[in-house]
Amino acid sequence: MKFKRSERLVYMTQHLVSHPNQLIPLTTYVEKFSQAKSSISEDIRIIKDVMDSEGLGVLKTTAGANGGAMFIPKISLERAEEIIKYFKKELEESERLLPGGYLYMSDIMGDPKMMNDFGDLIATMYGDVEIDAVVTIATKGISLANAVARKLNVPVAVIRKDNKVTEGSTVSINYVSGSTRKIETMVLSKRTLKEGSNVLVVDDFLRAGGSITGVTNLMEEFNATVAGVSVLVEAKQVANRRFKDYTSLLKVSEIDEYNESFVVEEGNCLDYIKDK
Numbered sequence: 698m699k700f701k702r703s704e705r706l707v708y709m710t711q712h713l714v715s716h717p718n719q720l721i722p723l724t725t726y727v728e729k730f731s732q733a734k735s736s737i738s739e740d741i742r743i744i745k746d747v748m749d750s751e752g753l754g755v756l757k758t759t760a761g762a763n764g765g766a767m768f769i770p771k772i773s774l775e776r777a778e779e780i781i782k783y784f785k786k787e788l789e790e791s792e793r794l795l796p797g798g799y800l801y802m803s804d805i806m807g808d809p810k811m812m813n814d815f816g817d818l819i820a821t822m823y824g825d826v827e828i829d830a831v832v833t834i835a836t837k838g839i840s841l842a843n844a845v846a847r848k849l850n851v852p853v854a855v856i857r858k859d860n861k862v863t864e865g866s867t868v869s870i871n872y873v874s875g876s877t878r879k880i881e882t883m884v885l886s887k888r889t890l891k892e893g894s895n896v897l898v899v900d901d902f903l904r905a906g907g908s909i910t911g912v913t914n915l916m917e918e919f920n921a922t923v924a925g926v927s928v929l930v931e932a933k934q935v936a937n938r939r940f941k942d943y944t945s946l947l948k949v950s951e952i953d954e955y956n957e958s959f960v961v962e963e964g965n966c967l968d969y970i971k972d973k
Contacts, residue, residue, distance in 0.1 A: 705730055705732070705737075706740055709741070710744050714754070714768055716850065717768050717848055717849065718849055718850040719768075720765045721765050721766055722763065723737050741758060741766050744756060744766075752776065754768055754769060754772075755768070756769075771821045772817045772970075776817075777966070777967055777970045780815070780818055780946075781947070781966070784811070784947060788947060791958065792957075794954065800902070800949065802902070803837070805929075806837055806840050806841065812844040815845070816841075816847060818946070819845045819944075821970060822925075822927065822944055822966060823849070823925050826895075826924050828925075829894035829895050830853065830854050830894050831846040831851060831854070831898075832854045832896045832897070832898045833853070833854075833855060833856065834883070834908055835858070837901045837902075839855055841900075841901060842855070842899050854885060854896070855885075856912060856915065857884050858882055864886040864889075865887065865888055866888075867884050867886050867887060868885055869882055869884040870914055872908070872910065874907045874908065883911050883912070890919050891919075892920050893919075893921065894922070895924040896924060897926075898926045900928050902930050903931040903932065904932045925944070926940070926942065926944070927966075930945065930964075932948075933949060934951075944964065945966060946963075946966050948961070
């Protein structure tokens with residue numbers, strides 16, 4: 698079958714975007730379309746120029762006999778600001794406030810479009826960091842972790858609070874919960890995470906940071922390095938937070954359960970995007 702250039706461009710763009718952070722040899726497309734390597738190289742240049750001009754991501758190319766192309770998800774600052782603005786609007790709904798000062802976010806965590814947007818944003822912040830796996834804590838952080846991991850093209854490691862027979866051999870630690878001050882347990886299957894991995898920890902909400910500290914301690918059991926921590930929302934006015942090196946999309950403060958009010962403001966993520 699003979700493909701027109703326009704048809705090749707559609708296929709190649711979709712294929713590259715579907716395999717982020719993976720070098721695709723040009724021979725893949727040479728063989729697929731029975732075209733000369735010079736023609737495929739020109740196709741790649743066209744895709745790259747459009748992505749650059751429209752802020753659709755980064756297309757890196759390598760020359761030589763083993764040359765290829767790699768799509769790296771990256772959004773513009775303007776697009777990041779749109780995502781934060783929409784998220785802020787959604788979170789500011791007063792009926793989200795629950796007893797105990799918690800915020801209802803299950804609908805947001807279950808929204809595939811918002812998760813895709815958050816994946817793009819977080820992947821942009823950590824796109825230049827070597828990440829081998831995305832780590833989260835069951836259960837609310839799983840959808841976010843999957844969205845980010847999809848963009849970075851790395852596996853997800855889910856930490857649980859109880860041992861399941863289907864997990865096989867596991868590693869567990871005890872940690873102090875930041876909100877309840879109770880001793881709790883974290884469990885991770887040995888098969889889930891490779892020794893010596895660089896991991897990105899993601900979660901939906903950050904309070905005192907006890908859980909994230911527990912994750913960091915658990916990663917030490919795997920000789921893994923925490924290369925970054927990113928959360929959707931953080932509680933702003935928290936004393937004695939156990940760590941400070943993290944990114945957040947939004948901050949909440951001045952929570953008043955009686956009047957059902959709270960204040961939402963931008964987190965520090967846009968500062969990270971500006972530096973990219």
